Amino acid sequence: MNPLRLAQLEMFCAVVEEGTVVAASRRLNCVASNVTARLRELELLVGQDLFLREKNRLILTPEGRLFYRQALPVVSGAHSLTDLFSEGSPRxxxxxxxxxxxxxxxxxxxxxxxxxxxxxxxxxxxxxxxxxxxxxxxxxxxxxxxxxxxxxxxxxxxxxxxxxRLALAMPAGQDGARDGQHVFLFNTDCFYRRYFETWLERHGVSNAIIHTVESYDVILACVQAGLGISCVPHSIILQMQSRCDEGITFTYPEDLKGSxxxxxxxxxxxxxxxxxxxxxxxxxxxxxxx
CATH class of the missing domain: 3.40.190.10 (Periplasmic binding protein-like II)
Known part of the structure; x- marks a missing residue:
């Protein structure tokens, strides 16, 4: 089955709204025979008579009324698309x-x-x-x-x-990363995790138990509870300062420069x-x- 074309729907709606093929052809700036041919094609495609033809009159059938109701928003929507970017403001x-x-x-x-x-x-x-x-x-x-x-x-x-900037987050009173302690970090596709893992290796911290936790709230809660350490961006600390003032020490080691x-x-x-x-x-x- 051939797909419906917008021109067919436009001509159908124009005939319904103007009342005659001739009036519709004037509105659409085309010859009346073209409108008549498109209407015939449309009726063949949908398998229904959309008009009763009485001499020079076209009267909508019940099927035609339903088709017009469905076709009108399609035609109106297509026309609005041509004006979508005409206002000058970026869209x-x-x-x-x-x-x-x-x-x-x-x-x-x-x-x-x-x-x-x-x-x-x-x-x-x-x-x-x-x-x-x-x-x-x-x-x-x-x-x-x-x-x-x-x-x-x-x-x-x-x-x-x-x-x-990146900060080393530790339980209050701890003065540095310790061998074998728990570390709370985001997932392996996080740049900061790989960066911090390299930093731990460089500082001789081995046998660390690394927990994958994709929430800074949970990470800082674990650090605050004395369970381990983490690496936290400075901007996150600023956003959460009121929730992590106590129980956590933030330091900015010279070689933990951030990104x-x-x-x-x-x-x-x-x-x-x-x-x-x-x-x-x-x-x-x-x-x-x-």
Whole structure:
């Protein structure tokens, strides 16, 4: 069965609304014979007579009334699509993936003002670990990512966004990481986990019992209870300061320097909405974040 065409539906609705084929042809700026032919094709396709034909009159059948009710929103929706981007204001759905530190401390400075100047843009923001974000970019699932960088990849470009400090979180009174103690970290696809595991090895901490816990609330609760240590981004500590003032010691070892967080996008270029978001970000972040 051949699919229905929009032109057939447009002509059908025009005939219903104008009352005659001739009036519909004037409205659609085409010859009457073309309208008649399209109506015949449409009736053959749906297997129903949509009009009763009496001399020069066309009268809707019960089936025709039902078909008009179903066809009208399709035609109206198709017409509205042609005007979707005609207002001048940017429109679209922009997919952005980010690390938790970017969502907590960086993007709150940017997103509200961006949506004020681009109210027609729908944002979809995803919290994902570093290596998942890279995969999502390569697969085209997101337009922009905020993740650890810079990334050396033939299919990606990047630009520095901000620096994230890392803190060693220990039970109050403990003065350093200890051999064989419990460690609470995010999953293995988290950049900070691999970074901290390397740091522990460098400091001779072996036989550590590493727990995978994807919640900073739970991680800090375990540290606060004296059960072990963790590595926590500074921005997360600032967000949770009121809940972890007591029972935890945060230190910033010189060789636990943290990481630079970058905007990452696919090469050879960023789409127009992504570029607008990127430009807005660098125009509106605090000076000390640049």
């Amino acid at each position: 679209g759905i922009l997919n952005i993936g980010a690390l938790d530190v970017a969502l907590e401390a960086y993007l709150p400075q940017i997103v509200p003002e961006f949506l004020k100047v681009c109210p027609g843009v729908e944002l979809k923001m995803f919290l994902r670990p570093s290596y998942t974000l890279e995969r999502m970019l390569v697969d085209g699932e997101i337009d922009l990512a905020l993740t650890d960088g810079p990334i050396v990849h033939p299919l990606m470009e990047s630009r520095f966004a901000f620096h994230e 630079d967080v970058y905007f990452i996008w696919r090469d050879p270029g960023l789409n127009a909405l992504g570029r607008r978001f990127l430009d807005h970000a660098f125009a509106n972040v605090d000076a000390d974040e640049k």
